[in-house]
Amino acid sequence: MNRTVFFVSESTGITAETLGHSLLSQFDTIDFEQVYMPYINTDLRAHALTQRMQEAADRDGARPIVFATMLNNEIREILQQGNCFYIELFEGFVEPLSAELGVPPSRKSGRSHAITKPSFYTKRIEAINFAMANDDGIRPDNFHRADVVLIGVSRSGKTPTCLYLAMHYGLRSANYPLTEEDFERGDVPQLVWDCRHKLFALTIDPQRLQMIREERRPGSGYASLKRCQDDIRMASTIYKRLQIPVLNTTSQSIEEISSHIIKAMRSGNER
Amino acid sequence: MNRTVFFVSESTGITAETLGHSLLSQFDTIDFEQVYMPYINTDLRAHALTQRMQEAADRDGARPIVFATMLNNEIREILQQGNCFYIELFEGFVEPLSAELGVPPSRKSGRSHAITKPSFYTKRIEAINFAMANDDGIRPDNFHRADVVLIGVSRSGKTPTCLYLAMHYGLRSANYPLTEEDFERGDVPQLVWDCRHKLFALTIDPQRLQMIREERRPGSGYASLKRCQDDIRMASTIYKRLQIPVLNTTSQSIEEISSHIIKAMRSGNER
Numbered sequence: 001m002n003r004t005v006f007f008v009s010e011s012t013g014i015t016a017e018t019l020g021h022s023l024l025s026q027f028d029t030i031d032f033e034q035v036y037m038p039y040i041n042t043d044l045r046a047h048a049l050t051q052r053m054q055e056a057a058d059r060d061g062a063r064p065i066v067f068a069t070m071l072n073n074e075i076r077e078i079l080q081q082g083n084c085f086y087i088e089l090f091e092g093f094v095e096p097l098s099a100e101l102g103v104p105p106s107r108k109s110g111r112s113h114a115i116t117k118p119s120f121y122t123k124r125i126e127a128i129n130f131a132m133a134n135d136d137g138i139r140p141d142n143f144h145r146a147d148v149v150l151i152g153v154s155r156s157g158k159t160p161t162c163l164y165l166a167m168h169y170g171l172r173s174a175n176y177p178l179t180e181e182d183f184e185r186g187d188v189p190q191l192v193w194d195c196r197h198k199l200f201a202l203t204i205d206p207q208r209l210q211m212i213r214e215e216r217r218p219g220s221g222y223a224s225l226k227r228c229q230d231d232i233r234m235a236s237t238i239y240k241r242l243q244i245p246v247l248n249t250t251s252q253s254i255e256e257i258s259s260h261i262i263k264a265m266r267s268g269n270e271r
Numbered sequence: 272m273n274r275t276v277f278f279v280s281e282s283t284g285i286t287a288e289t290l291g292h293s294l295l296s297q298f299d300t301i302d303f304e305q306v307y308m309p310y311i312n313t314d315l316r317a318h319a320l321t322q323r324m325q326e327a328a329d330r331d332g333a334r335p336i337v338f339a340t341m342l343n344n345e346i347r348e349i350l351q352q353g354n355c356f357y358i359e360l361f362e363g364f365v366e367p368l369s370a371e372l373g374v375p376p377s378r379k380s381g382r383s384h385a386i387t388k389p390s391f392y393t394k395r396i397e398a399i400n401f402a403m404a405n406d407d408g409i410r411p412d413n414f415h416r417a418d419v420v421l422i423g424v425s426r427s428g429k430t431p432t433c434l435y436l437a438m439h440y441g442l443r444s445a446n447y448p449l450t451e452e453d454f455e456r457g458d459v460p461q462l463v464w465d466c467r468h469k470l471f472a473l474t475i476d477p478q479r480l481q482m483i484r485e486e487r488r489p490g491s492g493y494a495s496l497k498r499c500q501d502d503i504r505m506a507s508t509i510y511k512r513l514q515i516p517v518l519n520t521t522s523q524s525i526e527e528i529s530s531h532i533i534k535a536m537r538s539g540n541e542r
């Protein structure tokens with residue numbers, strides 16, 4: 001069974017997409033065709049969307065689902081009159097929240113993903129630049145300036161996780177790849193030890209690592225299962241010496257790994 | 272007035288944070304202390320959180336707001352019994368959606384930001400790697416492999432936007448920085464012309480650009496207002512020749528710029 005879903009908003013539509021996507025994940029037996037429709041902020045665009053709704057309904061044999069965060073009542077009414085199952089995601093929350101807070105809502109749209117707090121936005125952009133400049137252990141002498149440092153073998157997921165932490169939480173994130181030299185010594189450089197309190201280790205199942213490395217350098221020794229197993233084993237020994245938290249990226253997304261790191265950082269480390 | 276807000280979830284809490292943050296943006300006269308609480312997935316953790324709620328209530332002189340996406344009823348009840356204004360964000364949506372779709376919800380938590388679609392997850396990670404390897408015009412000969420290419424003067428926001436497009440939408444994003452040489456020729460290399468159909472230009476107000484460059488290289492000619500004005504003017508002339516969409520990053524976030532790009536790409540380009 002196939003159903004079309006539209007994520008609709010007057011501005012970026014990120015909120016509609018995030019909550020809508022969460023709700024859809026509760027119905028994993030259905031195949032959803034997901035269409036992202038930001039900036040539906042004129043009557044003309046709303047009418048064009050109702051046209052697309054009708055086309056989807058004809059194609060699927062069932063009306064499409066619309067997840068919307070729509071503050072403009074006029075545009076909302078146009079959409080609701082279309083052939084769709086309309087879900088207004090803000091509805092039911094704004095009024096009770098207003099009563100609890102004792103102030104009326106501003107009814108301004110597009111505030112959530114705009115630059116409403118320039119200092120935090122600047123912090124995020126600077127963190128992204130920091131992550132770019134401190135990827136792959138280029139500058140261990142910069143680790144003292146980082147909020148968080150990830151350590152792991154090649155292709156264990158350090159770079160995307162660092163970028164996610166920087167982009168979403170404004171954390172200055174650096175990473176250190178364990179090298180042949182570290183494995184021979186069975187230890188990491190002093191600059192890595194020095195940042196132990198903000199160090200998180202990434203690990204991954206050798207089979208999965210082999211697949212990822214094979215994509216990168218097919219048929220190489222680097223991508224062999226034996227080499228992957230050895231790397232992971234030697235890395236684990238080093239993590240134990242460092243006594244740092246170890247996160248497994250085999251089946252966890254960068255969002256999940258990042259949330260675990262944030263939680264560990266905010267709850268204070270028990271190490 | 273100060274109010275504490277907890278974003279709570281059994282898993283990453285990204286949905287709770289995103290919708291909660293959107294709702295709070297409607298009340299911009301209040302100063303919210305925002306606390307992110309992922310992985311509240313045991314009774315013990317829930318009880319510890321009710322303790323923190325009470326501390327926040329004592330400190331603020333008003334009960335905290337809790338935005339939760341909680342599928343486990345037992346944990347939900349513990350939180351609801353705490354001293355807080357509890358808002359369950361899934362409530363009210365799952366049942367009507369279930370009725371419309373004709374299937375029961377799975378009630379499994381943490382599906383939304385987990386790797387439920389490995390092919391899309393892999394695509395995102397590959398897009399991040401692509402963006403890293405094709406930043407700052409390193410490889411114009413790779414532009415033909417990109418989904419989108421951004422062009423702009425130094426420090427106009429190309430890199431963070433490319434990374435956002437890659438991370439969230441799985442788009443292979445590259446960027447090309449306009450150089451002195453391009454300005455002298457009044458034109459860009461053929462490889463840039465060749466990808467004109469997927470090219471987006473970034474511009475920025477000269478005053479804002481000056482501030483950003485001044486942070487990077489204080490007192491330099493590169494950061495002077497005159498140079499910033501000249502760069503922007505010469506870039507605009509090139510954009511007009513290329514006849515490509517121009518987006519202004521002065522007051523728009525990377526989320527907003529990216530949404531505009533996605534919208535333009537999906538609606539088909541009228542150029």
